[in-house]
Amino acid sequence: MTYKTLTAASLAALLLGTGGALADTWRYAFEEALEEVQGKFAQKFKEEVEANSDHEVQLFPFGTLGESADIMEQAQSGILQFVDQSPGFTGALIPEAQVFFVPYLLPADRDQLFSFFRNSKAIHELFPPLYAEQGLELLTMFPEGEVMMTTTEAVASPADLNEVKFRVMTNPLLVESxxxxxxxxxxxxxxxxxxxxQTGIIQGQENPAFFIESTxxxxxxxHITRPGHNNFTTAVMAxxxxxxGLSDEEKQVVQNAIDTAFEFIIEYQTGLTEESLTKIQEAKPEMTITTLTDEQRAPFMATAESVEQEFLKIGGDQAQAILDQMKADLAAAAGG
Structure with a gap:
């Protein structure tokens, strides 16, 4: 039996056998390894909860309970109390969350980016009811790092991606992008x-530098190409x-732990991208790492309008409201 094929019943039995049935144990699964960004966030959350309550937080890194679809199902069914999952995978459940894959929407400037995630009305007011409809309490969203392409051939323009089979998450808007x-x-x-x-079935994929390095x-x-088109976003849910069912006191413990972990992970990412790229270059000196110029980025940026229009078609009933509010939030973060 593999974790990937566990039924809800067999998974529940497994968790019962590992102490998961204890009333004071909360289970938290995420999409990365323990020492990657989501894992670091989860560890800080666990540390804060356990320091300020009688609860224990049990962490399940990527692969221990299956793929992303598996842990979402387990969170919705109540087997897991907490889950960290990118809107890239929740897009099928919450189509409005696909807005995070409109290219060149999020700012490249770190201060503006972090201000947006801290203060966004779209994130803190508009998204929670949409998650609630899927049996989820949205606790926070945070950025994980600039998204980069890794390919078997060099990329300097859209023409270089012609006929390249490029792996994307199972997200309709990312497919369109x-x-x-x-x-x-x-x-x-x-x-x-x-x-x-490795086998040539695909020739490219995208992720932040730390994930490219660690995996x-x-x-x-x-080849690694930095087109500057996005920053990887993830969401922590209960x-x-x-x-x-939590008491007000327990809810406050959870929210305080989330807030502390958010600030921790923002600070943790300082210098992480360049450090990861250096490690990659040391491990594979022949690897090319290219930051596209403004001129080279222009044809990629020109696609943003068509992808945005596609989002409005497939992004759910609140797509226009979400997009409008996000743009207002981004303008506020930029000081506009």
């Missing part, structure tokens, strides 16, 4: 990506029935 970039978008679960690159994606690609 890479189609607009000129690639052949190929949705794949994360667990299959390294092997697919050794550079071993099966030869099972809503569980959260609603």
């Amino acid at each position: 890479y189609r607009a970039f000129g690639a052949t978008p190929t949705p794949l679960p994360w667990g299959e990506v390294y092997g697919a690159l 050794k994606m550079y071993e099966v690609t030869d 099972n809503k029935d569980f959260y609603d």
Whole structure:
């Protein structure tokens, strides 16, 4: 039996056997390894909860309970109390969350980016009811780092992506974005990506630098390109029935831990991108790392309007309201 094929009943039995049934134990799964950004956030959350309550937080890194779809199902069913998952995977459940994949919408400036995530009305007011409809309490969203392309051939323009099978998350708008970039978008679960690159089934994928380095994606690609089109966003959620059942004091413990972990992870990311790129270059000196010029980025940026229009078509009933509020929030973050 593999974790990926666990039924809800067998998973519950497994968790009962590992102490998961204890009333004071909260289970928290995420999409990355323990020492990656989501794992660091989860560890800080665990530390804060356990220091300020009688509860224990049990952490489940990527792969221990299956793929992203598996942990979301487990969170919705109440097997997990907390889950960290990118809108890239929740887009099928919450189509409005796909807005985070409109290219060149989020700012490249770190101060503006962090101000947006701290203060955004879209995140803190408009998104929570949409998550609640799916049985989830949205606790926070945070950025994980500039998204970069890793490919087997160099990329300097959309023409270089022609006929390139490019792995994307199972997210309709991300598919549309890479189609607009000129690639052949190929949705794949994360667990299959390294092997697919190794065997030539796909020729590219995107992720922040720390993830490219830690998962050794550079071993099966030869070029990293920085088109500046996005910053990877993730969301921490609780099972809503569980959260609603907490006392006011327990809810405050959770929110304080979330707030502390948010500030911690923002600070943790300082210098992380360049440090990760240095490690990649040291591990594979022949790897090319290219930051596209403004001129080179222009044709990629020109696709943003068409992807935005596609979002308005497929992004759910609140798509226009979400997009408008996000733009207002981004303008505020930029001082506009």
